[in-house]
Amino acid sequence: MSAGDDPDEPRRAGPRRGHSGRSSWGSPARSDDSGFSSSDDGSSDAGGSSGAGGSSSTRRFSGGGGSSSDDGSSADSGFPADGGSPGGGGSPFGRGRGAASRNEPPRSESEVAREICLRQLAVRPRTRAELAKVLIRKEISEEVIAEVLDRYDEVGIIDDAAFARAWVSSRHHGRGLARRALANELRQRGVDAEVADEALEVVDEEAEADAARALVDRKLRTARGAPDAVFRRLVAMLARKGYPAGIAIRAVKDALAARDAEAAEFADAIDPDALADEATGI
CATH class of the missing domain: 1.10.10 (Arc Repressor Mutant, subunit A)
Known part of the structure; x- marks a missing residue:
């Protein structure tokens, strides 16, 4: 029996070479004060295991005390910096605000409806019908919708x-x-x-005529092409904005007449009334 097999022979103290950070008594590698091993996050130095000295891992220090890993967790407390639990399992005392919310009494349907309305109104003014449509989509009852919106009408929060x-x-x-x-x-x-x-x-009609002419003048600054093509494009643009055919045709005719000689000659041949009647099917 070799000396190493003699149970009476005293065992050598200290870790055995070749074992990655484990002592001869089978205890885990030395950990820091938090209870997490310095290699818990799987990181090591740039060279990995050192050739003759066994494996080594890189310790990271945040500030002046505990180690930290790439996920933002701190070894001082064992919890991520955002308040959750290690590994994303949640706090042992409840899930942050979720635990507090479970202790709050449930809100009434009216309170929920008012909150929805105020969020909508914070974006832009809304009509009564728009708010009602949102509340219906959120499955608020018709009685509560009427109650909340009637109250908002009374105090002027909504005013169609x-x-x-x-x-x-x-x-x-x-x-x-x-x-x-x-x-x-x-x-x-x-x-x-x-x-x-x-x-x-x-x-009124005068305001529409002024607005139509202003739009045409602005578009003519960059308009390119023959007068007849420009004429058609500008009349179509005004039609899309809701202008009657007569106002649109007159606005474009007058603007072309003031542009240049070629456009003025084309504009002189335009009969706004006849074109307007043709456009409206009269």
């Missing part, structure tokens, strides 16, 4: 008449939209026809 006036002013002056296009947009947003008509009173 004010919404319509602001919408018309913004879209007419900002986008150059005519009455027909504006009326269609208000209808899509659930504004009552009578309320919409009152808001559209500020956009």
Whole structure:
């Protein structure tokens, strides 16, 4: 029996060479104060295992104390910096705010509906119909919808008449939209026809003619091509913005007449009334 097999022979103290960080008594590699091994994250030095000295791992230090890994966890506490548990399992004391929310009493349907409405109104003004549509999609009962929206009507949080006036002013002056296009947009947003008509009173025929001419003048600065092609494109542009055929044709004719001699000659041959009647099918 060799000396190494003699049970009476005292064993050598200290770790055996060739074992990766484990002592002769089978205990785990030395850990830091947090309880996590310095190689728990699987990282090592750039060269991996050293040739003769066994394996070595790179310790990372955050600030002045514990090691930290790439996932943002701190070895001082054993929890990620964002408050979760190691490995994403959640805090042992509950999942942050989720634990607190479980202790809160459930909110009433009215409270939920009011919160939804206020979030919508924070983005832009809304009509009553728009808010009702959102609440229906969120499965709020009809009774609660009526209750919440009636209250908002009373205190002026929602006001379809004010919404319509602001919408018309913004879209007419900002986008150059005519009455027909504006009326269609208000209808899509659930504004009552009578309320919409009152808001559209500020956009009369004279205002439409001025806005149409301003749009044409702006487009003519960069327009290229023969006068007849430019004429067709500009009339079509005004039609898409809701202008009647007569106003659109006159605006383009007058703008072309002031552009250059060639365009003026083409404009002189245009009969706005005849073209407008043809466009409307009269």
